Amino acid sequence: MPRQRTVTTMCPMNCHPTLCGMTVTVADDRLVGIAGDVSNPDSEGFLCMRGKAAHEIVGNDRRLLTPLMRSRRGGDWHATDWDAALDAIAATMRAVGPGAVGFWQGHGNWANDYAFGLKRAQMDRFVNLYGCEGWNPAMVCWGLGAFGAGLTGAIETSTKEDMSANSELVILWAANTVSQANTMRHVEIAKRRGAHVVAIDIRRTEASALADEVILLRPGSDTALALAMMHVIVAEGRHDAELVAEHTLGFAELARHLAPMTPDWAAARTGLPAERIAALARRYAATRPAMIVMGGSSLHKGDNGWQAARAIACLPALTGDYGRPGGGLGPRHGGRSHGAGFADLSAADRRTAPRRIPNQMEAIVAALESGAIKVLVSIGSNILSSFPDSNRVRAALARAELVVFHDIFPNQTMREAADIVLPSTIWLEEIGAKSTNTHIHLSDRALPAAGAARPADAIYRGLAERLGVADVYPWPDQEAAMDAALDHPATGHTTVADLRAAGGRVRLKVSDVAYPTREFTTPSGKIEFVSARAAAMGLPALPECPDTAEGDGLRLAHGRTFAHFHAFYDHARALPTLAAREDAPDLWIAPADAARHGVADGSAIEVANTRGAFRARAKVTPRMPPGAVWIRDGWPGLNALTDGAAVLPDTALDAFPFSVGQSRFGARVRLRALGPDPAAGPDPAD
Numbered sequence: 184m185p186r187q188r189t190v191t192t193m194c195p196m197n198c199h200p201t202l203c204g205m206t207v208t209v210a211d212d213r214l215v216g217i218a219g220d221v222s223n224p225d226s227e228g229f230l231c232m233r234g235k236a237a238h239e240i241v242g243n244d245r246r247l248l249t250p251l252m253r254s255r256r257g258g259d260w261h262a263t264d265w266d267a268a269l270d271a272i273a274a275t276m277r278a279v280g281p282g283a284v285g286f287w288q289g290h291g292n293w294a295n296d297y298a299f300g301l302k303r304a305q306m307d308r309f310v311n312l313y314g315c316e317g318w319n320p321a322m323v324c325w326g327l328g329a330f331g332a333g334l335t336g337a338i339e340t341s342t343k344e345d346m347s348a349n350s351e352l353v354i355l356w357a358a359n360t361v362s363q364a365n366t367m368r369h370v371e372i373a374k375r376r377g378a379h380v381v382a383i384d385i386r387r388t389e390a391s392a393l394a395d396e397v398i399l400l401r402p403g404s405d406t407a408l409a410l411a412m413m414h415v416i417v418a419e420g421r422h423d424a425e426l427v428a429e430h431t432l433g434f435a436e437l438a439r440h441l442a443p444m445t446p447d448w449a450a451a452r453t454g455l456p457a458e459r460i461a462a463l464a465r466r467y468a469a470t471r472p473a474m475i476v477m478g479g480s481s482l483h484k485g486d487n488g489w490q491a492a493r494a495i496a497c498l499p500a501l502t503g504d505y506g507r508p509g510g511g512l513g514p515r516h517g518g519r520s521h522g523a524g525f526a527d528l529s530a531a532d533r534r535t536a537p538r539r540i541p542n543q544m545e546a547i548v549a550a551l552e553s554g555a556i557k558v559l560v561s562i563g564s565n566i567l568s569s570f571p572d573s574n575r576v577r578a579a580l581a582r583a584e585l586v587v588f589h590d591i592f593p594n595q596t597m598r599e600a601a602d603i604v605l606p607s608t609i610w611l612e613e614i615g616a617k618s619t620n621t622h623i624h625l626s627d628r629a630l631p632a633a634g635a636a637r638p639a640d641a642i643y644r645g646l647a648e649r650l651g652v653a654d655v656y657p658w659p660d661q662e663a664a665m666d667a668a669l670d671h672p673a674t675g676h677t678t679v680a681d682l683r684a685a686g687g688r689v690r691l692k693v694s695d696v697a698y699p700t701r702e703f704t705t706p707s708g709k710i711e712f713v714s715a716r717a718a719a720m721g722l723p724a725l726p727e728c729p730d731t732a733e734g735d736g737l738r739l740a741h742g743r744t745f746a747h748f749h750a751f752y753d754h755a756r757a758l759p760t761l762a763a764r765e766d767a768p769d770l771w772i773a774p775a776d777a778a779r780h781g782v783a784d785g786s787a788i789e790v791a792n793t794r795g796a797f798r799a800r801a802k803v804t805p806r807m808p809p810g811a812v813w814i815r816d817g818w819p820g821l822n823a824l825t826d827g828a829a830v831l832p833d834t835a836l837d838a839f840p841f842s843v844g845q846s847r848f849g850a851r852v853r854l855r856a857l858g859p860d861p862a863a864g865p866d867p868a869d
């Protein structure tokens with residue numbers, strides 16, 4: 184009779200800040216079942232289709248289970264072992280020197296680590312002690328949004344629990360259910376209590392179903408909407424003069440700056456009627472407390488850049504909502520509560536080698552092109568699909584002497600660019616932890632490692648031993664490393680043993696309300712409408728509207744669906760349930776645009792611009808307004824269309840501990856009908 188046991192863990196996707204708890208049942212080291220963890224206070228038993236499909240990761244015959252090497256790209260792989268693979272990697276690293284080696288890790292390395300940060304710190308620790316380059320991937324994801332909010336002074340976020348208990352108005356500003364499923368349960372609670380819910384986006388998303396009011400604007404025009412709302416609030420004297428005087432800097436300059444940014448001015452940019460903009464501003468000013476939930480990466484890709492978050496973050500300061508229960512900024516991907524933190528094990532203070540390649544996507548690609556970086560170690564990532572202007576990235580990777588790939592499944596980067604492959608353990612084969620805005624959750628080991636799969640720390644330890652780098656892994660095991668990272672006031676100095684004893688989690692010692700003392704994270708300690716720090720970086724001191732002048736073609740916007748999470752699991756192609764759910768890249772097109780281009784629903788189309796071309800399937804839908812098209816991000820080849828130019832100058836990159844070196848990701852595209860037969864469309868496994 185097999186002995187069954189149940190292990191508390193977390194879903195291996197990273198829908199931060201909510202995240203979902205999971206219990207897995209195993210018998211004789213075999214997975215028997217996965218279920219939502221009803222005792223988890225963040226998710227209360229919920230698992231979306233991605234979480235439910237996680238059982239397909241286990242025993243999946245596409246998994247990488249042995250190290251692989253090949254003598255030339257495009258050639259055949261042959262099996263090897265970890266020692267031989269690490270010997271070969273170390274030999275090349277030794278030959279090129281630390282300055283020509285770069286480490287890049289993606290979300291995939293944090294399937295049981297997100298917002299805890301131990302695995303990121305362990306990579307950084309190797310990078311710092313060895314003296315090579317290593318970059319922070321927040322730049323692909325939420326970094327620009329946090330940068331804009333941080334320049335204003337509002338980097339902390341209030342919790343979903345604060346929202347459901349206190350908010351009278353909730354504005355979902357490009358925040359979608361598929362990225363923050365558990366936040367939406369709290370939006371529903373607030374709504375049942377009587378709160379008004381507004382969804383602002385570029386298309387009718389899943390979150391629209393929850394909203395009393397849906398506002399669809401042109402991609403990239405969110406900044407204009409926020410500035411015009413500020414204009415109305417200030418011009419009509421609807422701001423909280425007392426709190427503005429006490430807790431903000433530069434109100435007089437802001438008021439002058441906003442004078443021309445009328446609702447009519449914003450109407451021309453957003454496509455919204457001026458009266459609608461004014462009505463939203465008046466509702467926002469009149470309803471206290473009001474919480475704005477900003478979206479993650481999709482809001483900040485393309486024309487908005489960081490400016491939308493900079494402007495949106497000014498709104499609660501005008502109405503005095505920061506520090507008020509139910510007000511301010513709500514849950515945001517990558518955002519943390521007041522008081523949150525973990526011990527930093529990255530050894531940043533022991534780095535002696537200067538950094539040569541900035542934390543900037545464009546700079547990383549240029550370094551590969553120039554040969555400044557000769558060895559790239561990719562951990563849990565798919566750089567070829569996640570970086571923009573992928574044709575340039577492909578050519579840059581081709582110049583590298585050695586590309587090392589550590590992951591669970593093959594993906595485009597491995598297939599096209601890697602020389603050595605190291606198989607990774609999955610979340611159930613390691614111990615880890617994930618943090619929401621209120622709890623640290625244990626993600627305990629449930630299964631032995633399959634095949635020769637190993638966690639990423641095996642790479643750092645193996646290379647450190649071969650290269651003679653001391654103190655890279657000073658812990659007896661990963662549980663001890665976790666105890667060191669957990670040793671922080673925010674956790675109450677908890678340990679893994681404490682977490683187990685407490686049923687898998689402890690409440691963090693944090694405030695549900697961001698900035699409860701109204702001391703803000705700026706040099707002045709106030710909300711900075713005028714930012715000298717921005718000016719010193721060469722950026723506008725006041726919130727400004729980026730130039731979104733009309734150009735040729737349709738704007739290409741992207742985002743997430745319930746069937747994928749970033750590049751995880753080869754963009755979910757490796758998980759049959761999710762792959763079947765989205766069997767081809769559907770491009771959302773407004774009926775008027777489809778008619779203009781002679782495109783029928785379900786037909787194959789070419790999406791192209793001067794950078795490249797991509798084949799998709801037309802989804803003609805009234806949920807998409809005219810003038811733009813939308814697609815789920817990450818389809819292999821999609822980023823051939825997007826702009827790889829840097830958004831921020833190097834002077835802005837080190838303002839915060841996260842990275843902001845994102846590229847623009849903007850694109851204007853032409854459509855060409857290829858025919859009515861969907862079979863003529865792309866093979867998503869290409």
Ligand code: SF4
Nearest residue numbers: 194196198203231234
């Ligand atoms: S919402 Fe995100 S964390 Fe929750 S089950 Fe789905 S994929 Fe997992």
